[in-house]
Amino acid sequence: MASDPRDQAPPVAADADPAAAEAEIEDVQDVAATPHPRPNPIVPPTSLASRALFFVVAIMSFLACITVGAVAVIGDAASEWQTDIAQEVTIQVRPMNGEETRQALAELVALVRGMPGVSEARALSEDEIRDLLEPWLGAGAEFDELPVPRLVVVEIDRDNPPDIGEMRRLVQSAVPGASLDDHDRWQSRLRVMANTLVAGGLGILLLVLSATVLSVVFATRGAMASNRDVVEVLHLVGAKEAFIARQFERHFLRLGFKGGLAGGILALATFGVISWIVGQFAATPAGDQIDALFGPMSIGWPAILGILGTIILVALLTAITSRLAVFHFLKVFD
Amino acid sequence: MIRLENVGLRYGMGPEVLRDVSFSIERGSFQFLTGPSGAGKTSLMRLMFLALKPTRGLMSLFEHDVATLSRSSLPTLRRRIGVVFQDFRLLEHLTTYENVALPLRVMGRDEADYRVDVLELLSWVGLGERAHVHPPVLSGGEKQRAAIARAVITQPELLLADEPTGNVDPTLARRLLRLFFELNRLGTAIIIATHDIGLMDQYDARRLVLNNGRMHIYD
Ligand SMILES: Nc1ncnc2c1ncn2[C@@H]1O[C@H](COP(=O)(O)OP(=O)(O)OP(=O)(O)O)[C@@H](O)[C@H]1O
Numbered sequence: 017m018a019s020d021p022r023d024q025a026p027p028v029a030a031d032a033d034p035a036a037a038e039a040e041i042e043d044v045q046d047v048a049a050t051p052h053p054r055p056n057p058i059v060p061p062t063s064l065a066s067r068a069l070f071f072v073v074a075i076m077s078f079l080a081c082i083t084v085g086a087v088a089v090i091g092d093a094a095s096e097w098q099t100d101i102a103q104e105v106t107i108q109v110r111p112m113n114g115e116e117t118r119q120a121l122a123e124l125v126a127l128v129r130g131m132p133g134v135s136e137a138r139a140l141s142e143d144e145i146r147d148l149l150e151p152w153l154g155a156g157a158e159f160d161e162l163p164v165p166r167l168v169v170v171e172i173d174r175d176n177p178p179d180i181g182e183m184r185r186l187v188q189s190a191v192p193g194a195s196l197d198d199h200d201r202w203q204s205r206l207r208v209m210a211n212t213l214v215a216g217g218l219g220i221l222l223l224v225l226s227a228t229v230l231s232v233v234f235a236t237r238g239a240m241a242s243n244r245d246v247v248e249v250l251h252l253v254g255a256k257e258a259f260i261a262r263q264f265e266r267h268f269l270r271l272g273f274k275g276g277l278a279g280g281i282l283a284l285a286t287f288g289v290i291s292w293i294v295g296q297f298a299a300t301p302a303g304d305q306i307d308a309l310f311g312p313m314s315i316g317w318p319a320i321l322g323i324l325g326t327i328i329l330v331a332l333l334t335a336i337t338s339r340l341a342v343f344h345f346l347k348v349f350d
Numbered sequence: 351m352i353r354l355e356n357v358g359l360r361y362g363m364g365p366e367v368l369r370d371v372s373f374s375i376e377r378g379s380f381q382f383l384t385g386p387s388g389a390g391k392t393s394l395m396r397l398m399f400l401a402l403k404p405t406r407g408l409m410s411l412f413e414h415d416v417a418t419l420s421r422s423s424l425p426t427l428r429r430r431i432g433v434v435f436q437d438f439r440l441l442e443h444l445t446t447y448e449n450v451a452l453p454l455r456v457m458g459r460d461e462a463d464y465r466v467d468v469l470e471l472l473s474w475v476g477l478g479e480r481a482h483v484h485p486p487v488l489s490g491g492e493k494q495r496a497a498i499a500r501a502v503i504t505q506p507e508l509l510l511a512d513e514p515t516g517n518v519d520p521t522l523a524r525r526l527l528r529l530f531f532e533l534n535r536l537g538t539a540i541i542i543a544t545h546d547i548g549l550m551d552q553y554d555a556r557r558l559v560l561n562n563g564r565m566h567i568y569d
């Protein structure tokens with residue numbers, strides 16, 4: 017017995033037939049020498065087979081990415097409106113007869129140029145006014161017969177902004193029919209609209225993510241329930257809960273990432289198509305109007321980063337949710 | 351290492367399947383647990399591997415009172431116990447090799463460290479050729495041997511075997527029993543549940559006899 021090599025390798029130290037034992041030992045070393053195939057995952061992936069969940073996650077991720085992208089585009093455009101507008105105020109001069117108007121314009125330009133915080137002031141020529149009005153009135157309109165107001169565009173030094181109230185007072189006392197417009201009403205309306213859209217977008221995002229979390233919770237519970245026996249055996253061979261959770265979590269992280277990525281790519285493609293369509297309009301007057309109203313609609317870095325962030329968020333959310341669901345399941349399991 | 355005092359067990363609102371059971375298991379001891387079908391052998395095993403808690407009475411395992419065990423301490427205790435289930439409980443999507451290695455994998459051991467041990471044990475129980483097939487293609491006896499191998503691979507302090515020879519021929523049964531004795535010689539306390547009188551008669555060991563939920567002990 018003492019010569020049996022397996023005396024050193026309990027618990028298999030006893031064998032009736034030493035010759036057979038020798039043969040077996042060689043066998044073992046043969047098999048041990050050949051590389052072992054990659055171990056099977058402890059939780060069978062097919063039993064989790066939630067192709068349905070993949071699509072749910074992908075759709076949710078798509079909706080979330082679209083929302084994030086839209087919010088980013090709106091936020092981008094809104095900040096552009098604000099910076100553009102704050103850079104410029106306009107003085108409107110009520111229509112008078114030709115000579116008076118010219119005098120008033122010259123006076124105003126001189127007055128405003130002398131003020132601190134003004135970097136440039138310029139009266140728009142009749143042609144420029146015509147261009148501005150053309151989309152509304154049509155190309156053939158006879159301006160001479162229309163009482164069209166004239167404009168002085170005042171560019172503001174944004175590092176050293178002037179006192180707009182003071183400027184308004186001075187302008188009005190210099191030329192009685194003139195009014196100064198700092199686009200405040202426009203600006204605040206646009207800001208309210210943009211903020212509403214952004215808030216709405218975030219609300220939608222929240223709903224979409226909640227729906228994702230709920231579907232993942234249900235799917236995880238389903239997966240755990242259909243792998244009840246595996247969980248039980250793992251418990252009984254002394255697996256810690258974190259170990260069991262990891263077996264499921266790994267799968268759901270991968271699924272969440274794949275689904276999230278699929279939805280995100282689809283969303284990016286959608287934005288690509290939209291900006292292509294918008295691009296087709298860019299050269300037309302209608303496109304200029306869109307640009308004038310909303311600023312250049314572009315899928316900038318904020319949108320792309322937001323979408324990438326959303327993909328990662330969806331994947332992590334899926335993994336974390338399923339981990340929590342696993343722990344909850346294990347708690348009520350016993 | 352295990353003490354039960356006046357332990358009672360019932361499933362849900364059903365009748366008590368174990369009544370006033372008192373006994374203790376010493377370190378390194380060997381005993382058979384026997385009794386007619388339905389007597390409560392498997393239920394008693396479940397108590398001992400902490401799948402159930404007694405509905406009354408006192409029970410301690412490795413000097414821990416089971417009534418006050420926290421859930422997080424269960425895995426550490428269970429790793430000191432090897433269990434052969436009456437219904438094997440092999441995982442069908444894992445190979446025989448992976449099933450036997452499962453307790454080691456769960457402990458986070460590196461596969462390279464235990465591969466030889468597992469293959470050696472497999473060939474000792476006669477499953478060397480079957481290492482890389484899945485349980486559904488194993489015969490009943492082969493499954494049983496795989497279940498036994500999984501229970502003993504960690505050299506536990508306590509081995510609970512529920513009908514470990516129910517599906518094998520008498521020769522193999524003797525061989526498997528010798529594995530248990532060998533394990534016992536190395537210090538593992540062994541409890542074998544069986545109603546195979548012939549098997550028990552071959553070995554002179556302590557017998558715990560369950561009948562109708564009550565325990566009689568023949569030393
Ligand atoms: N999960 C359960 N729920 C309810 N009753 C159960 C459960 N498991 C076992 N029982 C009942 O407990 C009693 C004891 O069963 P147990 O399985 O412990 O018997 P056993 O001695 O192992 O029988 P066998 O020799 O046939 O394996 C039986 O009457 C059985 O019906």
Ligand SMILES: [Mg+2]
Pocket residue numbers: 391392393436512
């Ligand atoms: Mg039983």
